[in-house]
Amino acid sequence: MLDENQDDCQDVAAIITAMTDGEEPFLFETVEAVLADPVIGQVVLYIEEKNAWIDRVIGSLNEDLRLEIVREPTAFPGAVRNSALKYIKMPWIAYCDGDDVWCEGKAFIQRRWADATKSDFVGADHVLINEDSQVRAFALARHIPMTSSWLIRTETMRQHPFQNSLLSAQDGEWWIRTRNIVRKSRCPKILLKYRVRSGSVSSSTPSKKRKTRIVSLASLPILRGVILFFTWCLWLATRQEEYVWLKVWGQQSRSINTCIKENS
Secondary structure, three states, X not given: OOXXXXXXXXXXXXXXXXXXHHHOOOHHHHHHHHHOOXXXXXXXXXXXXXXXXXXXXXXXXXXXXXXXXEEEOOOOHHHHHHHHHHHOOOOEEEEEEOOOEEOOOHHHHHHHHHHHHOOOEEEEEEEEXXXXXXXXXXXXXXXXXXHHHOEEEHHHHHHOOOOOOOOOOHHHHHHHHOOOOOOEEEEEEEEEEEEOOOOOOOOOOHHHHHHHHHHHHHOOHHHHXXXXXXXXXXXXXHOOOOOOOOOOOOXXXXXXXXXXXXXX
């Protein structure tokens, strides 16, 4: 389906959010992976306005002319990503949290996938990594992709932005609200390393608690290989090019649906 011989076109802008000090140990790896992607023509890095460590952490990466650092007051994730839209000059956007890591060629592969499937949105699959960047498990990603794996048309996000007022689940709210509006497809390739760490904004959500338990169990040498092999088999068995729609979206579905009704 993908033509890997197409000429590279840097038409994707990456929005990286690192609004807390918890991302400090991981941000260099995040930014380095994003800048290495051949279709990235612009990187907007959002940090908290009083951040005192960014220059030391980013180092020589700051010499890349594609990278723009924006300082803003602390805000909810959706509001931060919406604010970043005013800086975007590219027709496509790819998101990444400041502690996650793209796999090699992540956005490149997704852009080819978007062209091949005529999609406005392309999600990708992911593995779970620990704080030391070690892969601990494969994730299924059958129902909704992690936001750090999203590739989407800029115009689509401008027409359908995130809800500014949600502390968490803003991706789920957006996913449900745009169900019949945005042409979405799943690129069933492992293109993201999703970091499970303590102290993140989403640590209290049921999904994050489940991921934390899996990574914790996989830290035990006796279980590490078993969990990795078992989750790989599950992922392989459920791979497909479309997402599976749920009738009920977990414990957060009620609050999400309420938010949709209030803003419809």
